[in-house]
Structures are given as structure tokens and as C-alpha cells.
Amino acid sequence: MPRTARPRGRTTLAALACCLALGCASGGTPQGYEPAPPASAPTGPGHGVVTWASSADRVGAAADGRGYRLVVRTSVGGTGLRVRLSNAFGDQPVTFENVHAGLQRDGAALVPGSNRRLTFGGARSVTVPAGGIVYSDPLPGRVPAASKLVVSFYVPRAGGVLTGHWMAMQTSYTTDGDHAAEESGANWARRTGSWFYLDVVTVRPRPAAGAVAALGDSITDGWHSTTGLDRRWPDYLARRLRASPETTVEGVANEGIAGNKVLADGPGQSARNRLSRDVLSLPGLRTVLLFQGVNDIKAEPGATADELIAGYRTLAARAHAARKCVVAATIAPYKGWQEWDPAGEAVRQEVNTFIRTSGEFDAVTDFDRVLRSPDDPERIRPGFDGGDHLHPNDQGMRAMADAVDLESLDCGSR
Structure with missing residues (x-):
């Protein structure tokens, strides 16, 4: 949905310090501790946007x-x-x-x-x-x-x-x-x-602004991007959103955990078990961008396509019940990684076909298409490979962010 462009410009550190130290604005309602995050985040003026x-x-x-x-x-x-x-x-x-x-x-x-x-x-x-x-x-x-x-x-x-x-x-x-x-x-x-x-x-941004949460694994967490330079793909996505007049989504929450799975706990609780706390509880959340599944596939034993698809359907249904938009991303290629095998590749292809064609999601981002090598579609493009054939480098992270249709993130506001 088109909107008025936000003012751009660079603010000096001294000006930022002045704003924080002197108080450019005030207001809000205090809130104490909560025993657990709610299934759907509060949206009142005291909570703002993540x-x-x-x-x-x-x-x-x-x-x-x-x-x-x-x-x-x-x-x-x-x-x-x-x-x-x-x-x-x-x-x-x-x-x-x-x-x-x-x-x-x-x-x-x-x-x-x-x-x-x-x-x-x-x-x-x-x-x-x-x-x-x-x-x-x-x-x-x-x-x-x-x-x-x-x-x-x-x-x-x-x-x-x-x-x-x-x-x-x-x-x-x-x-x-x-x-x-x-x-x-x-x-x-x-x-x-x-x-x-x-x-x-959280902050209280301009009226109508919302946020997207990237629910993912080590690729979303930024492994093989450059430490300290904020070059994870959600960081690049945030830069695009700041520069775009085409969406009211401005906040970006990175909810990736290295090794995380859709179905089973391991490194972190599974996406199914942490969805409410890590994602749906976020103030101002409008859209969930779901990009997980490779760890489920390459596990031993690996998930079947039917099992993983059922997991996606559960996540989408819960997010939709909380009145959030769901954008699903296809699983990226990983041939060359030590746990790759043809059986797992067949599962990846079947799951990606479901993501692209099922109509279960509000929109689809095709990370597989963006990252795969033209010479071998089961492998990551060499120029995007962080070195282990699974995790993209800085250039690959940027290409992923560039592939996201920014207007698709606004579907929850329509």
C-alpha cells in the first residue's frame, strides 16, 4: 500500500545524545512484570512497536x-x-x-x-x-x-x-x-x-507503523555474515524498509536461533513451541516471515515432507488466529553440507513446492530461487556461499533481503 515517504537524513551522535539526555518527548504508562507473554501482543500506546x-x-x-x-x-x-x-x-x-x-x-x-x-x-x-x-x-x-x-x-x-x-x-x-x-x-x-x-x-513510532518478525534458524541469526556490521538478512531488510515509501512496516525483529527446527526442540525450543513468546508477543507485530526447515530435513532421522508441511500449517494457523500476516520463504539449497543427501533434497523440493503453490500463506518469498546456483540448483550460488555450502555470506544475505516484496509485508494492514 503506498504511503507518504518518511524524511531521510543522517543525525549526528551529538544530536542523538541530546535527544536521549534532554528528553525530546515523553509519555506512556508503566507496566510491571508478566508471568508469560500473551498469545497476541498488546498494541496500546504504552507498548509501541518492536x-x-x-x-x-x-x-x-x-x-x-x-x-x-x-x-x-x-x-x-x-x-x-x-x-x-x-x-x-x-x-x-x-x-x-x-x-x-x-x-x-x-x-x-x-x-x-x-x-x-x-x-x-x-x-x-x-x-x-x-x-x-x-x-x-x-x-x-x-x-x-x-x-x-x-x-x-x-x-x-x-x-x-x-x-x-x-x-x-x-x-x-x-x-x-x-x-x-x-x-x-x-x-x-x-x-x-x-x-x-x-x-x-520497543519504541512509539509514527502512527500506523508496524513490524515484521523473521522466524528462523542460523541463516536468519546471521551465521557467516560479518560480526558487528549488522549484515544479517533481516538487517538488510530493515535498511530497505527505512528507505521505502511503499510500506508502513518499519520495525524488524530477528527471531532466529542457530540450529533451530520447526518441529523438535534442540538448540532453542522449536518454532512451534516458541512462536507465542518470541513472535506473537511482540508489540506492533503485523507480519511473520517464516524461514525454517533445513534443520528438520538434515536431522537424523530427518522430517518427512508431510511432517514439515503439517508444522508450517500449524504455525500459519496460529499466526492467522492472532490476526497476523504470514509470509513463507522457500528452503535454500545446501548440497555440499555434510548432512546433505538425495533423500533430504527430495523433501526440500516437495516442501518448497507446497510453499509456492498451496495458498496457505499470505505471500511467498522464494529464497531458494535467489540463492541457488544456475549450474547446480541443489547448491548455493558460489558468490553467495559463506564457505560451508549452507550459510550465505554478506552478499547472499543482501540478496535474500532484496528478494522480499516489501508490500507483501503490509498485508496485515489491509
Whole structure:
């Protein structure tokens, strides 16, 4: 659906710091912790639209007295920034103190004047029970699109299982003790390639703006893209959406987990088991872009085409019941990967035929067509191959994003 083009332009770091530090806008309603995300996300003015997200999983053992400084990139800009902290996989309560949001200057150092305190129902600390989540109060000020946002917090008391996202493809930082309010990076010497506890950031963008969530596996998670440069295919998609006047979808949530499957738990809960928490709970969500299945096929024993198709139908039915649009992507070629065999290839072809022709989805994105080699359609194109014959490189990631019909993402608003 055509719409008026958004203003474009580059904002300086100093201007961004001014907006966050001085408060360009304010408003919103505080919200406390929730025992579990709802099946369909709230859409009131206090919740806004997701601008960044990552899928929660078990990432090791929790630790007391640890500080976290997590670097993420926003997709859509807006006011009233909120963060969601998750203890979804924890078996004990977790206490968060001194939670701040600022802008990255370099490494763990922040833009001077940008680091702002977040509260929870007006309080400076919050304890989240096992299995729970918590949204912060809205933060006055505007956060531009494509900002390198840094969320810092201190965990004085934790225990049991640590909730987070293992493969961030982004460098963040940890420390001992409480240094969350500091804008210097001097006390943040330990680097990490994971995100911890933080799983959603929202803003209130312009009216009518919505978001798309990419539900996927390691390809969506960005494996073999360049670390720290935001070159996963959902990142390239966010850049296209910012530049396009053809859609009101602006927020992009990357809900990929390396090794994830549609049908069975393994690395992360299966797509069927995490759909509500990781996708349907996202504020402002309009569209689910489903791109999974290769891990189901190449498993031992691998899923049959009928089993995988039934899984897709379940995911689509649940998303449609939540009044979300569903765009399905065909499974990309992977011949040359050690688990490839002709039987699995036959399943992939049958499933892709279903995706293209069944009419079960609101739209289809043909990643297979985009990525396959013209010389051997069972293989990824050499120029797009990240080196293991399964995961695309930066160029392949960009080609995938370029293949998405942006107007198809808006079907939920029609």
C-alpha cells in the first residue's frame, strides 16, 4: 500500500545524545512484570512497536554480582523507548538494578550524556520470577532508527539457568560489580558474543507503523555474515524498509536461533513451541516471515515432507488466529553440507513446492530461487556461499533481503 515517504537524513551522535539526555518527548504508562507473554501482543500506546528483538534460550549458568552492557541496533525510530528483560528459562528469580540505555560511541564507551536510567513501575530495580518477563517504563526522548543502542544493567542476585541469546554476531560487554551508569568503557573489559536477559526493545513510532518478525534458524541469526556490521538478512531488510515509501512496516525483529527446527526442540525450543513468546508477543507485530526447515530435513532421522508441511500449517494457523500476516520463504539449497543427501533434497523440493503453490500463506518469498546456483540448483550460488555450502555470506544475505516484496509485508494492514 503506498504511503507518504518518511524524511531521510543522517543525525549526528551529538544530536542523538541530546535527544536521549534532554528528553525530546515523553509519555506512556508503566507496566510491571508478566508471568508469560500473551498469545497476541498488546498494541496500546504504552507498548509501541518492536524495534529490536532476539530469541530467548538457555545460555548457561546465571551469576550473582554481574554487570551487562549489551549492544543492539534499532530498526524503527520513535519515542518512549522500553526494554523487555526475560527470565523465561530461569528456575529462580532474577533481580535487575540500575538499568540504563544509551548510545554507543566506541566499544563499551557511550556517547557522553546519552546514558539514561530506566525504571520499572517507577522503581530503580525489579525482581522477575522464574519464567517471567518485565517491561520497563517508557523513557522520555526520541531514539532514531538504525541507532547503536546500549542497554546496561546490574544483576546482584541471580541463580540457576541464564536466559539469553548465544549467537549475537555482535560484541557486547560484561563486568563484575555495578558500572551500568558509567559512560566510560574502562570497567567493561570482558567481551562477549552473546546477549543476556534482554530480548525486546520497543519504541512509539509514527502512527500506523508496524513490524515484521523473521522466524528462523542460523541463516536468519546471521551465521557467516560479518560480526558487528549488522549484515544479517533481516538487517538488510530493515535498511530497505527505512528507505521505502511503499510500506508502513518499519520495525524488524530477528527471531532466529542457530540450529533451530520447526518441529523438535534442540538448540532453542522449536518454532512451534516458541512462536507465542518470541513472535506473537511482540508489540506492533503485523507480519511473520517464516524461514525454517533445513534443520528438520538434515536431522537424523530427518522430517518427512508431510511432517514439515503439517508444522508450517500449524504455525500459519496460529499466526492467522492472532490476526497476523504470514509470509513463507522457500528452503535454500545446501548440497555440499555434510548432512546433505538425495533423500533430504527430495523433501526440500516437495516442501518448497507446497510453499509456492498451496495458498496457505499470505505471500511467498522464494529464497531458494535467489540463492541457488544456475549450474547446480541443489547448491548455493558460489558468490553467495559463506564457505560451508549452507550459510550465505554478506552478499547472499543482501540478496535474500532484496528478494522480499516489501508490500507483501503490509498485508496485515489491509
